Amino acid sequence: MEDFNEHFNLIVPEDFNFAYDVMDVWAKKDPDRLAMIWTNDQGMERRFTFEELKRLSDKAAGFFNAIGIKKGEMVLLILKRRYQFWIAMLGLHKLGAVAIPASFLLTKKDIVYRVKCADITSIICCGDPEILKHVNDAYAEWPALTHRISIGPLVPEGWLDFNAGIENAAPYVRPLIHNKATDPLLMYFTSGTSGQPKMVLHDQTYAIGHIGTAAYWHNLKPDALHLTVSDSGWAKCAWGKLYGQWIVGVTLFVYDHEKFTPTDILHMIERYKITSFCAPPTVYRFMIREDLSKFDLSSLQYATTAGEALNGSVYQKFYEITGLQIKEGYGQTEATCLLATLPWIPTKPGSMGVPMPQYDVKLVKENGKFVTKPGEHGQIAVCTKAGKPIGLFCEYYRDPELTYQAWHDDLYYTGDVAYFDEDGYYWYVGRADDVIKSSGYRIGPFEVESALMTHPAVVECAITGVPDEIRGQIVKATVVLGKEWKDKAGEELVKELQRHVKTITAPYKYPRVIEFVDELPKTHSGKIRHVEIREKDALKMNK
Numbered sequence: 001m002e003d004f005n006e007h008f009n010l011i012v013p014e015d016f017n018f019a020y021d022v023m024d025v026w027a028k029k030d031p032d033r034l035a036m037i038w039t040n041d042q043g044m045e046r047r048f049t050f051e052e053l054k055r056l057s058d059k060a061a062g063f064f065n066a067i068g069i070k071k072g073e074m075v076l077l078i079l080k081r082r083y084q085f086w087i088a089m090l091g092l093h094k095l096g097a098v099a100i101p102a103s104f105l106l107t108k109k110d111i112v113y114r115v116k117c118a119d120i121t122s123i124i125c126c127g128d129p130e131i132l133k134h135v136n137d138a139y140a141e142w143p144a145l146t147h148r149i150s151i152g153p154l155v156p157e158g159w160l161d162f163n164a165g166i167e168n169a170a171p172y173v174r175p176l177i178h179n180k181a182t183d184p185l186l187m188y189f190t191s192g193t194s195g196q197p198k199m200v201l202h203d204q205t206y207a208i209g210h211i212g213t214a215a216y217w218h219n220l221k222p223d224a225l226h227l228t229v230s231d232s233g234w235a236k237c238a239w240g241k242l243y244g245q246w247i248v249g250v251t252l253f254v255y256d257h258e259k260f261t262p263t264d265i266l267h268m269i270e271r272y273k274i275t276s277f278c279a280p281p282t283v284y285r286f287m288i289r290e291d292l293s294k295f296d297l298s299s300l301q302y303a304t305t306a307g308e309a310l311n312g313s314v315y316q317k318f319y320e321i322t323g324l325q326i327k328e329g330y331g332q333t334e335a336t337c338l339l340a341t342l343p344w345i346p347t348k349p350g351s352m353g354v355p356m357p358q359y360d361v362k363l364v365k366e367n368g369k370f371v372t373k374p375g376e377h378g379q380i381a382v383c384t385k386a387g388k389p390i391g392l393f394c395e396y397y398r399d400p401e402l403t404y405q406a407w408h409d410d411l412y413y414t415g416d417v418a419y420f421d422e423d424g425y426y427w428y429v430g431r432a433d434d435v436i437k438s439s440g441y442r443i444g445p446f447e448v449e450s451a452l453m454t455h456p457a458v459v460e461c462a463i464t465g466v467p468d469e470i471r472g473q474i475v476k477a478t479v480v481l482g483k484e485w486k487d488k489a490g491e492e493l494v495k496e497l498q499r500h501v502k503t504i505t506a507p508y509k510y511p512r513v514i515e516f517v518d519e520l521p522k523t524h525s526g527k528i529r530h531v532e533i534r535e536k537d538a539l540k541m542n543k
Contacts, residue, residue, distance in 0.1 A: 004344075010208055012390060013181060015178065017094070018243060019057055022207070022247050023053060023054060031049060031050060031051035032049050033251075035050045037254070040255070055171070056090075057093075058171035058172055059169045060088055060090065062169035063166050064092065065172055067147055069121065070095075070096075071095060071179070072098065072184070074100055075097050075121065075123070076120050077102060077123075077124050077232070078131055078135075078233065079104075080231060080256065084124075084163070085101075089186075096178060096179050098186060099185070100114070100118065100120065100187050101186070103233035103234070111134055113197075117189075117398070122149060123145065124150075125149070125151070132156060149161075150162060183203060187200060198396045199398065200397075205391070206238075210239065210391065213336050216342055217342065222248060224251070226251070226278070227265075228240025228277075228278040234526075236280070269295070269299065270297065270299075275299055276300075276301065276302045276303075278304040282308075285314050285459065300322065303318070303322070303326045305326050306329040308528070309446050309450075313450070327341040327343070328350075328351065330426070336392075338382065339361065339380075348421075350450065352426045353425060362378075363419065364411065374422045375421070379415065380414040381412060381414065382412040417429040417432050428444075429445075429446060434464070437465070437472055438465065438474055438475065443475060445462070449477075450504075451501045456485075457493065458497070460480040462528045463475060474512045475509060475512060477497070478533055479517070489516040498514070520533075
């Protein structure tokens with residue numbers, strides 16, 4: 001590990017552009033190399049070589065240029081997992097426009113908010129009736145939106161046809177001087193667990209920052225077939241099915257589906273002989289509840305997870321069934337992989353791993369001092385005294401105050417609390433706002449959630465604090481039960497779960513209140529919204 005840290009060095013050309021300097025280079029060097037296999041839940045399949053993606057992205061850039069999209073303009077993409085997403089992204093990169101991937105769950109209100117905040121000029125979206133309606137309704141309220149572009153199957157009147165536009169476009173030719181590495185590349189509106197979404201702006205170097213993500217955390221080699229479970233509107237897509245993977249030169253596997261079904265994912269792994277798999281813990285939680293003996297998963301060589309902390313019980317069950325250790329990683333929309341369990345270090349189930357060498361990671365206590373002892377809690381922060389690390393965001397766009405709140409005095413604060421152990425491994429505690437203070441104790445929600453997850457009745461759960469006159473706060477568990485346990489929801493099961501937690505972790509951490517629900521509130525990116533649970537509880541108490 002010391003040797004890796006010492007010799008890891010990312011080189012950034014002054015005029016770097018991912019589409020030209022990575023994708024087109026692969027197309028020239030190995031034109032027939034398979035870049036992507038795309039299939040959907042209707043049985044359709046498309047295969048793209050690097051040469052074909054170069055040709056299509058040249059024409060996409062030509063199409064965008066012909067309709068007046070300029071360098072630096074903001075373009076929103078609502079494209080689910082359609083293969084046109086990758087063509088459009090590369091075309092926008094070649095043109096120098098700023099891509100803003102977005103979730104297909106956005107409503108008219110969400111779209112209007114984004115268009116106004118970022119001065120978005122164009123929207124490229126799926127030709128699905130519901131998405132088209134939301135975009136049209138947003139356009140009616142904000143007609144400054146210049147272009148509405150549909151990839152089909154429906155292309156309404158007043159809209160441009162993406163597929164026809166590319167087919168008829170003259171290929172865009174790269175200007176002699178196109179962009180600097182410090183020019184903007186893409187922007188994300190963070191889903192956020194509270195408040196309005198923030199605009200996270202990344203420059204061209206963001207793509208290079210994902211070398212660590214793909215080559216080391218994912219442990220990818222050029223002959224790999226890699227599947228990351230993610231919609232194109234999430235930052236996890238950029239993490240797992242775009243930049244770092246194509247820098248390595250692997251083949252991406254994209255399964256385009258309308259509804260997540262664990263057995264469908266398992267069938268894809270079996271059918272296409274996928275070698276590398278990455279998914280959020282929620283996906284693993286549902287997968288291990290299936291009869292995995294029915295599927296041939298022998299092609300899988302590596303498994304990773306990120307998006308939220310991985311419960312140790314889920315790790316152990318997956319390992320028992322597949323023999324694969326799930327390697328956890330940690331990062332944010334604002335960065336690339338900050339912490340990871342790398343291939344050559346022993347795996348500690350439930351740990352996020354160790355800091356990636358491109359980041360100077362610190363834990364900062366509430367008094368502003370750095371954590372120096374194992375076991376002490378502190379907020380995960382990135383030290384930027386030596387400059388902005390490659391992969392870290394530039395700013396919260398058009399919001400210097402919000403940027404300063406998170407990034408000041410040469411420290412970027414992630415908002416996540418953790419501790420490290422004697423071996424330097426980091427362990428997640430919870431969001432800074434989610435830590436529960438009860439009778440003088442500080443209780444991290446994740447530890448209690450992990451304890452509950454070891455009970456066979458629990459599919460998902462969220463731990464929050466509720467006000468208490470004596471203790472200040474007490475621990476509450478909001479629990480989703482497995483279908484075979486739903487008819488047992490009641491006081492006896494509450495007591496059983498409480499006893500179970502006491503046997504797993506310190507007794508004072510057990511949930512004094514347990515509520516059974518059908519589902520947990522989540523963000524567009526699938527993260528549990530603890531804040532919404534707290535707000536609902538507050539409303540109940542105030543009635």
